[in-house]
Amino acid sequence: MFAKGQTVIQLMEKLAPRHYAVPDDRIGLQLGTLNKEIRKVMVTLDVVEEVVDEAISEQVDLIIAHHAIIFRPLKHLQTDTPAGRVYAKLIKHDIAVYIAHTNLDVADGGINDMMADALKLENTKPLDTVFTEKLKKLVVFVPQDHHERVLMAMLDNGAGAIGDYSHCSFNLSGVGTFKPGEGTNPYIGATGKFEEVLEIRIETIVPESLQGKVIQAMLKAHPYEEPAYDLYPLDLSGRKLGLGRVGRLPQSISLAELAEQVKKAFDVPAVRIVGEPGTMLNKAAVLGGSGSRYIGSALFAGADVLITGDVDYHSAQDALAAGLCIIDPGHNSEKIMKAGVAAYLTKALADGRYDTEVTTSQINTEVFRFL
Incomplete structure (x- = not known):
């Protein structure tokens, strides 16, 4: 027996309840219908055209993604534009798209816990309470x-x-x-x-x-x-639930050593660091996505290092002046959610005795290349 779309989403929202999302976040069903049987679910970070082609090839009925495909109000739906082609393919092949964004960031067992667990942080707490x-x-x-x-x-x-x-x-x-x-x-x-x-x-x-x-x-x-x-x-x-996590590192470690661990844990080819490579670290904050706005929160929590993506130049200067190290593995490091969400849904569906299959996208959606 295959699960209905609404059933799959009910299970997903047990992991990441909608009310955990920050105000005005673009979450939930963004395209298609859940009023159908779901034979296969694909979990992905981003819904780009290559991922949609992969979903079509794999005969996927539902995509669960972290980043929204409709972030701003649409002024038109022209199918000869990059975004329009994506929407047209999804509609033509009856593939629904559901988004779990900040609700998945905030949730127990969500992205930030996945990232903290990958680095073996201990006694973790939310970095910035939102709920x-x-x-x-x-x-x-x-x-x-x-x-x-x-x-x-x-x-x-x-x-x-x-x-x-x-x-x-x-x-x-x-x-x-x-x-x-x-x-x-x-x-x-x-x-x-x-x-x-x-x-x-x-x-x-x-x-x-x-x-x-x-x-x-x-x-x-x-x-x-x-x-x-x-x-x-x-x-x-x-x-108290919130964005990011802060906790103790298993043992004192240098910034350079932790940077290598981050590369391996988040499967990224390179990271940017702020601070002297030999600086010894004991307490770390981690936040999926863009974390420049949370430098103050990391300092207030007593973190020695903030691990987050998309840190801008002036925020990095402020962190360095305040004595906070930074490791920036890029925004795409959030792809850790693919395996975590797929494992959760696979077990939840099996517990409900559903035959619905859960898979992860194999497309690398990182937009930056490292030379």
């Missing part, structure tokens, strides 16, 4: 004989996470009262009779993004026809 998870307090009243079942149903579905601790809850015994009305089928007691039951009040924390999932699990595990529960908004902040 803070809202928390809620869930309170539910459960008869004693179903306490553990309902509690674990909630906790195993994501409730009760506080910092690095999971399965956190508070449980208090008390007496619940109710009177079943006509037409009811009470788990405890009889219709029309006032009842007093020993119950346990369960309190736990729920991230807003998991609210529906946790409540659904609680209701499924609860024995009552009409479970009593409350949901309160909290002023407390949950997980």
